[in-house]
Amino acid sequence: MTIKIYGDPGSGSLRRVTTAAKIMGIEIERVNVDLFKGESQTDEFKSRLNPHGLTPVLEDGDFILYEAAAINLYLANKVDSLLxxxxxxxxxxxxxxxxxxxxxxxxxxxxxxxxxxxxxxxxxxxxxxxxxxxxxxxxxxxxxxxxxxxxxxxxxxxxxxxxxxxxxxxxxxxxxxxxxxxxxxxxxxxxxxxxxxxxxxxxxxxxxxxxxxxxxxxxxxxx
Missing domain, CATH: 1.20.1050.10 (Glutathione S-transferase Yfyf (Class Pi); Chain A, domain 2)
Structure with a gap:
């Protein structure tokens, strides 16, 4: 199952994750969240993905993780990366x-x-x-x-x-x-x-x- 990463392409925090994932050779599915339209502020987003209404968010099966630094450490652990x-x-x-x-x-x-x-x-x-x-x-x-x-x-x-x-x-x-x-x-x-x-x-x-x-x-x- 492909790992999903939710975020807005204008986000520097999402950038940290997508860059690291590409370097580590980890396939991810990008799910666009338009922060300017408030798409991270919906009740559904907050209840299922991040109660703070912030991105990026990782979804790996039934596992949800937010905060870019934590996501990068999680991805690195998956492939034993030297990053x-x-x-x-x-x-x-x-x-x-x-x-x-x-x-x-x-x-x-x-x-x-x-x-x-x-x-x-x-x-x-x-x-x-x-x-x-x-x-x-x-x-x-x-x-x-x-x-x-x-x-x-x-x-x-x-x-x-x-x-x-x-x-x-x-x-x-x-x-x-x-x-x-x-x-x-x-x-x-x-x-x-x-x-x-x-x-x-x-x-x-x-x-x-x-x-x-x-x-x-x-x-x-x-x-």
């Missing part, structure tokens, strides 16, 4: 950065997206103090990453891991939510290397950009 690290210490460092990304990094990128993109689309006023707070937290985390990535091509060890995708998530909306990523040269060089050396990551960038740019054009929004 979780090649040594015991590397595996724990991969987990460290994945957990860190959720608590110290992507949460503030999401806030910037909600304020700068979501509210613009909905015609609501931005909360400038919230933006300033999120940018401050984001910059503090980016400084840590910039130091960590000095002389590195990957987050952990000498090879691509799931930690790279978790940290790279905010780059998916860099030109829309405008997180201050370009102020950190080591971080930018690391991500440029991902785009050049991991074709699957470049392919999903094109998918996200096409979805987001087409939607914003359709509603007459320029960011």
């Amino acid at each position: 979780v690290g090649t040594t015991e210490k590397d595996r724990f460092q991969v987990l460290q950065w994945m957990f860190w990304s959720g608590e110290q990094w992507r949460i503030f990128a999401t806030t910037l997206f909600d304020e700068r993109v979501g509210k613009t689309v909905m015609g609501l006023s931005k909360n400038e103090p919230v933006i300033a707070f999120a940018e401050g937290k984001f910059r503090a985390a980016a400084k840590v990453l910039n130091q960590h990535l000095e002389g590195r091509k990957f987050m952990v060890g000498q090879a691509l891991t799931l930690a790279d995708f978790d940290i790279a998530g905010p780059f998916s909306q860099i030109d829309r939510s405008k997180p201050p990523l370009r102020d950190y040269p080591n971080l930018m060089a690391w991500h440029d290397n991902l785009l050049q050396s991991v074709p699957e990551w470049a392919e999903t960038k094109a998918e996200v950009d096409n979805r987001m740019d087409s939607f914003l054009e359709s509603v007459g929004v320029k960011l």
Whole structure:
């Protein structure tokens, strides 16, 4: 039975899953969920797939799993993938950065997206103090990453891991939510290397950009 992945092609979180699945050679069935139409907010979606009304969601037979990081770890476990690290210490460092990304990094990128993109689309006023707070937290985390990535091509060890995708998530909306990523040269060089050396990551960038740019054009929004 093919694993189903529910999500919107404009989502950076879905991008992390589809990229990893392709690299691991795992066949998935994409089920489109239009977040802009509120398709994840229905009672059916919340009761069966994710009570938070968020994507991506994995459905493997009668097993349901949400949160992109957990989904990627589940998929990696299925095929004993080296994307979780090649040594015991590397595996724990991969987990460290994945957990860190959720608590110290992507949460503030999401806030910037909600304020700068979501509210613009909905015609609501931005909360400038919230933006300033999120940018401050984001910059503090980016400084840590910039130091960590000095002389590195990957987050952990000498090879691509799931930690790279978790940290790279905010780059998916860099030109829309405008997180201050370009102020950190080591971080930018690391991500440029991902785009050049991991074709699957470049392919999903094109998918996200096409979805987001087409939607914003359709509603007459320029960011």
